Amino acid sequence: MTYPIRPIDESEWPAYTRVLEEGFGWTPHPTQAERWKTETEFDRTLAVFDGDQIVGVTGIYSLPMTVPGGQLPVAGVTAVSVLPSHRRRGVLSAMMRRQLDDIRERGESVAALYASEALIYGRYGYGRASSELSFQIDTRRSAFVPGAPSDPSLRLRVVKPADERAELEKLFASVVPRRPGRYERNAHFWNGLLADEEADQHGAGPWRSILAEDDRGVRGYALFRIKSSWDDNGIPNGTVKLQELEATDPAAYALLWRSVLDRDLVSKVQSGGRPVDDPLIALLADSRQLRASWADELYVRLVEVGRALSARSYSAPVDLVIEVEDETCPWNARRWRLTAGSSGAECVPVEDQPDVTLPVVALGSAYLGDGLLGQQLDAGLLREHTVGAVRGLATAMAWSPKPWAGMTF
Numbered sequence: 001m002t003y004p005i006r007p008i009d010e011s012e013w014p015a016y017t018r019v020l021e022e023g024f025g026w027t028p029h030p031t032q033a034e035r036w037k038t039e040t041e042f043d044r045t046l047a048v049f050d051g052d053q054i055v056g057v058t059g060i061y062s063l064p065m066t067v068p069g070g071q072l073p074v075a076g077v078t079a080v081s082v083l084p085s086h087r088r089r090g091v092l093s094a095m096m097r098r099q100l101d102d103i104r105e106r107g108e109s110v111a112a113l114y115a116s117e118a119l120i121y122g123r124y125g126y127g128r129a130s131s132e133l134s135f136q137i138d139t140r141r142s143a144f145v146p147g148a149p150s151d152p153s154l155r156l157r158v159v160k161p162a163d164e165r166a167e168l169e170k171l172f173a174s175v176v177p178r179r180p181g182r183y184e185r186n187a188h189f190w191n192g193l194l195a196d197e198e199a200d201q202h203g204a205g206p207w208r209s210i211l212a213e214d215d216r217g218v219r220g221y222a223l224f225r226i227k228s229s230w231d232d233n234g235i236p237n238g239t240v241k242l243q244e245l246e247a248t249d250p251a252a253y254a255l256l257w258r259s260v261l262d263r264d265l266v267s268k269v270q271s272g273g274r275p276v277d278d279p280l281i282a283l284l285a286d287s288r289q290l291r292a293s294w295a296d297e298l299y300v301r302l303v304e305v306g307r308a309l310s311a312r313s314y315s316a317p318v319d320l321v322i323e324v325e326d327e328t329c330p331w332n333a334r335r336w337r338l339t340a341g342s343s344g345a346e347c348v349p350v351e352d353q354p355d356v357t358l359p360v361v362a363l364g365s366a367y368l369g370d371g372l373l374g375q376q377l378d379a380g381l382l383r384e385h386t387v388g389a390v391r392g393l394a395t396a397m398a399w400s401p402k403p404w405a406g407m408t409f
């Protein structure tokens with residue numbers, strides 16, 4: 001069965017959000033819903049209709065995202081939902097195909113998303129492209145290694161985050177280019193973060209913030225909640241629940257971590273997703289104290305393989321013919337020569353014999369530099385026709401620091 005698909009206009013907003021609320025079993029806070037409407041790119045929404053009823057929806061945020069060696073306009077796929085009454089009839093598949101066509105037409109070569117379930121998007125060519133660690137640290141065992149950086153010109157300032165929004169935004173903008181996967185936050189993201197509408201759900205009070213600064217300005221911030229508690233013996237047992245910690249330099253970074261780890265009345269710091277190569281791991285003298293759990297983070301789809309691979313930098317020279325398999329975007333399914341060296345990168349269509357045959361999902365997972373091609377090769381999942389070709393490509397596509405977006409969109 002086929003259903004018509006088109007973008008919605010503002011008058012259809014209630015029916016659009018209803019599909020999201022039903023699909024996710026979610027009730028937005030009233031101000032959250034209003035803000036979300038204001039920031040929706042209506043021309044980038046899609047709704048699937050069964051008669052006059054909207055039964056499936058999705059949208060896109062236009063995100064300037066850091067990739068290895070630069071920044072690209074990336075289609076940030078979001079708000080995917082199908083009414084429970086219409087699930088498993090191909091509604092999502094129809095939306096995904098149409099959306100990828102639209103992204104291509106708009107000239108973006110890369111799409112990215114956070115997946116509600118890891119199994120959904122591989123079939124459409126999205127590969128797991130970054131991962132994150134959530135962890136808990138016992139603050140009594142959180143000493144740093146000898147030689148951890150310090151800078152006497154730095155000082156800490158306790159602030160209310162909403163009062164210092166301009167400083168947080170400026171600091172954050174300065175760190176975005178440093179790591180693939182990070183994306184520029186527009187007002188919508190800051191409005192949502194600082195509105196703190198979910199404060200009541202955490203039992204840990206409102207956002208608190210501390211800045212690290214010197215006479216020239218702010219060099220970093222931490223954003224967190226505190227859940228205070230005492231055990232049965234009256235011993236303080238509070239928890240810092242860290243949301244964000246960003247800094248321009250290692251000394252400010254170390255000082256901000258010490259400020260949350262050394263906080264009075266606190267015995268543990270819990271952090272949501274952090275990069276898997278977070279410098280904190282190197283700073284901790286006893287890194288085993290980082291009780292971490294791993295999770296997948298961004299999923300990336302190369303919408304235009306040639307343009308996407310030409311647009312990033314590479315960690316090592318490479319000159320290979322890659323045969324790409326791509327059923328969803330057949331314009332990618334052909335042979336490409338990727339040449340990268342000190343003068344830049346180029347990926348062009350060729351007819352030559354391939355060194356390697358890769359599903360487009362593998363290129364998506366490697367695109368931001370997570371190094372996953374080597375892992376997939378060792379797992380026996382990739383076919384190479386020239387011995388060493390995949391290892392060479394994996395080395396060239398890997399990047400330091402590792403990709404991490406840091407906030408769901």
Ligand SMILES: CC(=O)SCCNC(=O)CCNC(=O)[C@H](O)C(C)(C)COP(=O)(O)OP(=O)(O)OC[C@H]1O[C@@H](n2cnc3c(N)ncnc32)[C@H](O)[C@@H]1OP(=O)(O)O
Binds near residue numbers: 077079082088114117
């Ligand atoms: C970026 C984001 O917004 S992520 C948010 C995704 N949305 C949600 O999780 C909300 C709740 N779930 C839903 O709304 C729906 O179940 C969706 C969107 C996940 C799937 O929509 P559907 O219209 O049912 O998917 P559709 O029928 O097109 O399925 C296509 C294929 O994907 C498979 N599939 C769909 N959902 C899932 C899933 N959650 N897990 C594994 N496979 C799935 C189907 O079995 C089907 O496989 P097949 O082609 O081998 O037969």
